[in-house]
Amino acid sequence: MTKKIRNLKELSLSNDRYEGANLMCPGCAHNIIVREVLNATDDPVVVANATGCLEVCTAVYPKTSWDTSWIHIGFENAAVAIAAVQTTYETLKKQGRLPKAAQKLADEGRDIKFVAFGGDGGTYDIGFQSLSGAFERGHNFMYVCLDNEVYANTGGQRSSSTPIGASTTTSPAGAVSYGEKMMKKSIVEIMADHGAPYVAQVSPSKWKDMIKKVQKGYEAKGPVFINAMSACTTEWRFASEDTIAVSDLGVDSCMWPLYEIINERDEHGIIYRTKLNITYRPKNKIPVEEYLAAQPRFKHLFKPENRHIIDLLQKAVDIRWENLQRREEAGV
Amino acid sequence: MAKDIKDLGWNELIPGAALFSFSEPVEDVTEVAIDERPYSPTNSHEYSVGDWRVEKPVFNRDYCIDCQFCWVFCPDISIISRDKKMIGVDYEHCKGCGICVEVCPTNPKSLLMFPEHLENEEALAKWPAKEAKK
Amino acid sequence: MAKKYELNEIEVWDGNTAVSHALRQARIDVVAAYPITPSTPIVQNYSKFLADGYIDGEFIMVESEHSAMSGCVAAGAAGARTATATSSQGFALMVEVLYQASGMRIPVVLTVADRALAAPLNVNGDHSDMYLGRDAGWINLCAYNPQEAYDLTLMAFKIAEDLDVRLPAMVHQDGFICSHTAQNVRPLSDAEAAKFVGEYKPVNSMLDISNPVTHGVQTEEDWHFEHKARQHNDLMNSKNVIKRVFDEFKTLTNREYNLVDNYKLEDADIAIVAIGTTVESARIAADKLRDEGIKAGVLGIRVLRPFPFEEIVNALSNVKAIATMDRSAPGGTFGMLFNEISGAMIGSGKSPIILNYIYGLGGRDTTIEQLIEIYRQLDDCARSNQRKYPLQQFIGLRGPKLSFF
Ligand code: SF4
Numbered sequence: 077m078t079k080k081i082r083n084l085k086e087l088s089l090s091n092d093r094y095e096g097a098n099l100m101c102p103g104c105a106h107n108i109i110v111r112e113v114l115n116a117t118d119d120p121v122v123v124a125n126a127t128g129c130l131e132v133c134t135a136v137y138p139k140t141s142w143d144t145s146w147i148h149i150g151f152e153n154a155a156v157a158i159a160a161v162q163t164t165y166e167t168l169k170k171q172g173r174l175p176k177a178a179q180k181l182a183d184e185g186r187d188i189k190f191v192a193f194g195g196d197g198g199t200y201d202i203g204f205q206s207l208s209g210a211f212e213r214g215h216n217f218m219y220v221c222l223d224n225e226v227y228a229n230t231g232g233q234r235s236s237s238t239p240i241g242a243s244t245t246t247s248p249a250g251a252v253s254y255g256e257k258m259m260k261k262s263i264v265e266i267m268a269d270h271g272a273p274y275v276a277q278v279s280p281s282k283w284k285d286m287i288k289k290v291q292k293g294y295e296a297k298g299p300v301f302i303n304a305m306s307a308c309t310t311e312w313r314f315a316s317e318d319t320i321a322v323s324d325l326g327v328d329s330c331m332w333p334l335y336e337i338i339n340e341r342d343e344h345g346i347i348y349r350t351k352l353n354i355t356y357r358p359k360n361k362i363p364v365e366e367y368l369a370a371q372p373r374f375k376h377l378f379k380p381e382n383r384h385i386i387d388l389l390q391k392a393v394d395i396r397w398e399n400l401q402r403r404e405e406a407g408v
Numbered sequence: 409m410a411k412d413i414k415d416l417g418w419n420e421l422i423p424g425a426a427l428f429s430f431s432e433p434v435e436d437v438t439e440v441a442i443d444e445r446p447y448s449p450t451n452s453h454e455y456s457v458g459d460w461r462v463e464k465p466v467f468n469r470d471y472c473i474d475c476q477f478c479w480v481f482c483p484d485i486s487i488i489s490r491d492k493k494m495i496g497v498d499y500e501h502c503k504g505c506g507i508c509v510e511v512c513p514t515n516p517k518s519l520l521m522f523p524e525h526l527e528n529e530e531a532l533a534k535w536p537a538k539e540a541k542k
Numbered sequence: 543m544a545k546k547y548e549l550n551e552i553e554v555w556d557g558n559t560a561v562s563h564a565l566r567q568a569r570i571d572v573v574a575a576y577p578i579t580p581s582t583p584i585v586q587n588y589s590k591f592l593a594d595g596y597i598d599g600e601f602i603m604v605e606s607e608h609s610a611m612s613g614c615v616a617a618g619a620a621g622a623r624t625a626t627a628t629s630s631q632g633f634a635l636m637v638e639v640l641y642q643a644s645g646m647r648i649p650v651v652l653t654v655a656d657r658a659l660a661a662p663l664n665v666n667g668d669h670s671d672m673y674l675g676r677d678a679g680w681i682n683l684c685a686y687n688p689q690e691a692y693d694l695t696l697m698a699f700k701i702a703e704d705l706d707v708r709l710p711a712m713v714h715q716d717g718f719i720c721s722h723t724a725q726n727v728r729p730l731s732d733a734e735a736a737k738f739v740g741e742y743k744p745v746n747s748m749l750d751i752s753n754p755v756t757h758g759v760q761t762e763e764d765w766h767f768e769h770k771a772r773q774h775n776d777l778m779n780s781k782n783v784i785k786r787v788f789d790e791f792k793t794l795t796n797r798e799y800n801l802v803d804n805y806k807l808e809d810a811d812i813a814i815v816a817i818g819t820t821v822e823s824a825r826i827a828a829d830k831l832r833d834e835g836i837k838a839g840v841l842g843i844r845v846l847r848p849f850p851f852e853e854i855v856n857a858l859s860n861v862k863a864i865a866t867m868d869r870s871a872p873g874g875t876f877g878m879l880f881n882e883i884s885g886a887m888i889g890s891g892k893s894p895i896i897l898n899y900i901y902g903l904g905g906r907d908t909t910i911e912q913l914i915e916i917y918r919q920l921d922d923c924a925r926s927n928q929r930k931y932p933l934q935q936f937i938g939l940r941g942p943k944l945s946f947f
Pocket residue numbers: 103464465481482483484485486487497498501502503504505506507508509
């Protein structure tokens with residue numbers, strides 16, 4: 077059942093199902109994302125969590141920060157975990173064996189929503205096989221990647237989401253290195269190419285765009301992938317109060333474009349149309365440099381010998397932004 | 409009185425280390441406001457992280473327009489908002505990140521950071537005047 | 543509603559077919575599985591049962607064994623009866639999640655057609671996979687033939703799901719020698735089997751949304767030890783439930799199971815201790831020696847975990863020389879059975895001569911003659927009351943004799 081959220085005041089009527097006194101860093105965007113995802117619906121939600129910051133900070137015995145049922149098994153299996161929980165729901169519902177409260181809400185048309193959270197390490201890297209498998213099989217769930225472009229929980233190592241030029245603990249900048257050497261993996265397109273009905277990139281700073289996409293995700297039948305920018309005060313090394321400002325710089329520079337990909341299928345599952353919509357167009361597309369300058373993980377790029385990486389990044393961002401617009405126009 | 413959880417021996421633990429959010433069933437948690445829930449002692453809501461702060465956000469009702477930016481962007485569910493109205497800060501759960509202050513759009517701001525030890529009344533007395541448009 | 547499968551009083555089934563029928567009859571809610579030789583037919587048969595309308599639950603054909611076990615753990619936490627099957631490399635890939643299943647106390651049933659571990663790659667039966675998982679906190683039941691594989695699979699659900707146990711359980715059978723060898727099997731009817739296994743009773747189900755539950759927490763140095771102690775305690779005590787379920791099964795079928803399977807041990811001077819199909823071969827060898835007047839016996843491990851310490855000591859208390867047979871490369875020490883049996887005997891003040899034989903790796907046949915030769919060595923030791931042979935010997939191996947200590 078889609079919750080009516082026309083404005084922020086209406087959203088603020090939500091009763092959070094995620095609790096304070098968790099152990100996340102002050103200013104952590106993960107928390108903002110989790111709140112927006114959960115508050116976008118009033119249907120019951122059940123969560124699976126990959127190992128990572130969110131998991132280790134919200135379920136350290138004897139405390140839980142979850143007012144929804146929640147499961148963590150390992151680093152690489154959040155997708156199959158939520159898929160199996162959802163499959164259990166389907167079969168118990170069919171067999172008339174759901175627990176009472178769940179049955180009652182299901183009768184009111186408020187079926188449980190199944191959500192998995194994983195960091196970029198658990199999503200782009202170690203959990204990718206499980207994620208790909210679950211998407212191919214078409215389970216009905218929403219996978220939310222909390223993308224902070226680094227293994228933050230283990231002390232800031234590079235992942236395949238780390239952008240070129242970022243200094244991490246395993247791709248440190250140094251006398252002869254500008255930091256990370258590889259371009260970020262294009263996870264959104266990869267997941268869309270699984271044929272998922274709905275795939276989107278969001279930033280928690282653009283709450284309205286994000287809530288709308290999450291709601292579309294809840295409504296979609298089949299696996300949904302949401303890639304959420306999660307500005308990390310600890311590893312990106314900006315001050316904790318700047319989480320929203322840094323996120324906005326990401327969006328406004330188009331380093332983190334906001335868009336969605338919709339695969340429309342006929343009743344046989346054949347995709348007859350793929351649509352890409354850019355959902356936020358910066359009024360004034362700022363130079364990537366401004367986004368980089370706000371984060372000390374890129375500080376070394378401003379040295380003369382590394383400047384070419386800033387140019388490279390700008391070029392990559394421009395080409396991608398153009399391609400997105402072209403795809404949008406062409407309706408593919 | 410029930411034993412404090414930290415005094416439990418191995419034989420008293422729930423197999424599998426499962427934790428429960430509530431101490432009694434809550435049929436539809438989205439209908440129950442956060443301060444009215446039967447939290448179990450193992451819910452982090454029952455704990456405080458107030459001592460993480462060096463500075464705290466202080467709320468000034470006089471300028472607030474109830475836009476709810478602070479509510480939506482607070483990572484730690486520490487902006488207390490009821491019926492679309494901003495009420496104040498939950499100092500048990502606020503970690504002092506300062507996001508709420510940054511996103512507050514009023515002039516002067518309706519939330520400002522002050523040293524943790526300063527009384528809120530004193531902070532309110534020191535509230536800056538409206539800033540001239542730059 | 544699932545269709546009833548008409549079964550004959552006696553079916554000719556190999557171990558895999560027997561297990562797949564047991565899984566079908568257990569009315570599992572969610573099976574998540576991935577095929578691997580030699581357990582593949584279990585997964586295939588199950589798929590066919592599903593396709594033909596014999597199954598109400600769901601089958602998730604996942605993309606790896608790691609996901610298979612993860613899916614079972616999550617489904618179990620959500621309130622489903624779950625099971626899967628695997629072997630060898632697949633088992634190895636599951637290992638991480640085996641520990642999570644037991645630590646989270648999810649009563650998954652895993653049927654294993656035991657097979658060697660690479661490298662070198664080998665598809666045939668030995669116990670390397672079983673040994674790899676033996677400390678994972680699971681109940682381990684061992685079948686020696688298709689009938690036992692069937693029986694123990696049904697019983698595994700009842701044991702694992704018992705509210706005093708709530709631990710996952712494995713049922714082992716030897717890859718190919720048992721899994722692919724057809725024998726007579728007397729199945730229960732679908733109704734009898736369902737009644738025996740019983741309705742699944744969910745514990746701390748994630749789908750009970752009025753009682754949100756957090757599964758899979760982190761515990762550090764202030765809690766981890768207590769939780770692992772609780773888990774170990776409950777695994778040790780599961781012995782009582784295992785015995786009770788064995789008894790109930792006997793009442794129903796007249797087929798008797800015990801924690802250890804004793805063969806002519808009452809008066810034995812020498813004994814072979816083994817797991818799997820070799821137990822049956824050893825019984826034949828023992829009989830041959832008995833024809834010569836040598837008092838030979840066999841102890842088959844039926845329940846590897848929890849380890850039946852007392853039962854083993856009782857059964858072997860008057861035996862003078864014991865061969866512990868390990869079908870897994872020992873990797874730099876003695877075989878597991880040597881260590882465990884020695885520990886059990888010494889721990890209870892007994893000091894028989896105990897030898898360790900490594901045999902049958904990668905599906906190498908072990909002949910009755912080889913087993914007779916082992917008994918002859920034991921007999922030699924028993925008569926002279928002297929250990930006259932190396933503590934560890936490899937048998938059935940080409941090249942110079944390999945032995946240690
Ligand atoms: S300082 Fe941070 S944690 Fe505290 S109320 Fe403001 S946004 Fe929330």
